Amino acid sequence: MEETTYDRTRLEQWRGGQASGRGFSRRDLMTLAAALGVGGVLGAAAPARAAAGPIVKPLPPELFTVFGTNAETKWEALKGAGYLVPVDRFFVRNHTSTPVVDPVAYRLRLFGSGLRGPAEFSLDQLKCLPKTTVTAAVECAGNGRSLFTSQQGQTVSGTAWKLGAIGVGRWHGVRLSTVLRAAGLRHDAVDVQPQGLDANFVSGGVDLGPVRRPLPIAKALDDVLLAWELNGEPLPPDHGAPLRVVVPGWIGISSIKWVGAIEVAAEPLFSPWNTQFYRLFGESYPAEGTLIDEQVVKSAFELAWNATLPLARTTLTGRSWSANGPIRRVDVSTDGGTSWRRAHTTGPNLPHAWQQWHIDWSPATTGQHTLIARATDVTGATQPVTVPHNTLGYLFGAQVRHPVTVA
Template sequence: MNEATYDRVRLEQWRDGRASGRGFTRRDLMRLAAAVGVGTALGGGALGGGAAAGTARADGPIVKPLPPELFTVFGTNAETRWEALRDTGYLVPVDRFFVRNHTSTPIIDPAAYRLRLFGSGLRAPAEFSLDQLRRLPQETITAAVECAGNARSFFTTQQGQTVSGTAWKLGAIGVGRWQGVRLGTVLRAAGLRRDAVDVQPQGLDANFVSGGVDLGPVRRPLPVGKALDDVLLAWELNGAPLPPDHGAPLRVVVPSWIGISSIKWVGAIEVAAEPLFSPWNTQFYRLFGADHPADGTLIDEQVVKSAFELAWGATLPPARTTLTGRSWSANGPIRHVDVSTDGGTTWRRARATGPNLPNAWQRWRIDWTPAGTGPHTLIARATDVTGATHPATVPHNTLGYLFGAQVRHPVTVA
């Protein structure tokens, strides 16, 4: 069951008084339930805080250096420049990995760190140090983490539509090799009950304040089926300990799901026998607008995207050039990529290079000899194993999530 379907199940259980969620009000529930057509009854519930011992705040919102040739900075966020990936390998180097923060990066002492699990879905509360987690069976996965708003700016620049949020181009994604322990392994070690339905990790970063309202720590529930499937609690990225900006000492990695599910600096996990709600699956990370229900459509998985490893508005020589890029889809591997160098009039098949892993991406290349100088528009159009591809346009949503249309990349030949 995907999260959108499970959204309805949660609301039906709210109706029966069997759900909880701090920061989710009776008014929120009534509005959300009206959108999906179920009745309501407000249940109780409490939010448990993570162990914050040994936690400090950095001087700025992001700790690592952000040289302008590698990143475009948006306050607490930093977008990877695609031209900075051209000469790298399949994995994004840590120094070029994008950063998405709701507040500021915390500095957490690994020796003092504790992961606390609590809630009605466990036989009893449990707590693990980092060393105790490392003694459990370990696993390594290669997976992308991608912000739900990646490519948001193109709603405005290509479709002329107003959206709110960070004006990412295509650089709010990174593929890494993550090492850690399966969340399912930890849940079972903690005493998971058979009637558990929701699992909600929450971060140790500062509480998020929106519109003057303190919404508490960043958190978002997962159906227990997903939590037991392929979710990782990671302490290592690309063969080295997690850096602070990427969730040290421990973060969640949820393959194929939008980045908000992959909670950084995870300090507590609520496991519940009743559905859980938070502002991050009710107020945010839903599709709102004229093409959607009044209170939005819940999102979990990303859409097909492609990017050229090329500066935006790059100048290229009037000679044979090799264009390179990467394409990805939450549905699985990429089947093929077609490239247009004339704004979509004609298309040619690109040559795939390197691995084509599910939950990651496919690299590709194609040679191009420009017919003349002046402005040109490049477009990459990927098709994944399910047949999904990039449409010419996508329906508008006010928060600018899941832009998967063909991106028109301008270059000048001179």
């Protein structure tokens, strides 16, 4: 099932009293809506598990730009790094702080009306089930948010990502479908809702509980993974250890980290993360907002912002991606969009990951130059010059004007 269609259906069912919010009322929804309407500040409650700090792994400045509990990968750190993002430079998106979860004591709890009864699995028990590996991107819905301001002069709220809130990894674990069937899945199950072991999340004065977001049973039984390895290594704490969800093709919030419980229901499920958050608000949208779409086509140069390049032949490299499927072509402009040349693609072009590319450039003059990469995917979707504004800064898919200096 397409994510946007599913989310729209669930919102309508919630408003009609046909979906369960598990302790989150429509009054809470209105409180949150009012808070967000005036630019409410997001905060965090006390952690549900011990935390070592906002982020555990080292964050050297040559690899990351740090935004409190979040860390953005610098694109220049990916040049020559291969198709997969190395674990040491994989971006981090936390709602609160990275929890410390003992893998030996860890249990995954499954419950709800969509099961024949509650079930529980240790990590070792999960590893005894048939295993699989998936190569897929995880991308924050707000990736590119700061470009609404720097390129379009528009105000947005949230973490000021450029384009580094994405990572492609090789995830190893067990299919969610395998675990659901082992737990006793009923034929009338409708929704599956994983929830994390990180701290409860508070917004607009409302304690929203653990981060959670429902999936339709069709998606849960398709390609969703419960992963305990990333790029052949044990999953690090910041990326969801001991177990996380990976939902190929859907926005990053669906890929719940530190998953500790999964509700399986024979009725529609609701969470603030599929109705109130991850919606488009602003002058182009109705007052109640529009449900977020899947991610859009994007491209990035493996180059520092405001990089200095020599007055000589240079090979420009980058990556392009789309939630719609593989990339069909990439065009590059080195004169701010006046003229375009087709880039050479290289390596894999996987449907839920990205396409690497390169192009040679011999600048004729020193001084300031603007580079632009514009990708087109297999559906024909491409990157426009501008995109409609939304106040939370989601889905920036316009052509990115990358400044460089030739000296």
